[in-house]
Amino acid sequence: MTVGVFTAAKAGDRLEQISVKRDGTRLTRVIELLSAPSLSSPAAYRIVRNDAHPHRVGKTASIRRADIERKYRAA
Incomplete structure (x- = not known):
């Protein structure tokens, strides 16, 4: 995957999400997809790194394809 262009996630x-705090600190969240998203079903993912909430590392959840496209880029 490249930044700005969404290809089929598998x-x-x-994927990573970066946010910058007011003081300039960069907080990174990295997720690993456990399943591929489709238009009708969300993808399962595992949190690999989460600077803002380190206790969430290793937990799983699901995410819609539209949210992946909008919030994440290839790590």
């Missing part, structure tokens, strides 16, 4: 892909 299981095993790692």
Whole structure:
């Protein structure tokens, strides 16, 4: 995957989300897709790194394809 262009996400892909705090600190969240998203079903993912909430590392959840496209880029 490249930044700004969404290609078909597949299981095993790692994606990152970066946010910058007011003081300039960069907080990174990295997720690993456990399943591929489709238009009708969300993708399962595992949190690999989360600077803002380190206790969430290793937990799983699901995310819609539209949210992946809007919030994440290839890690």
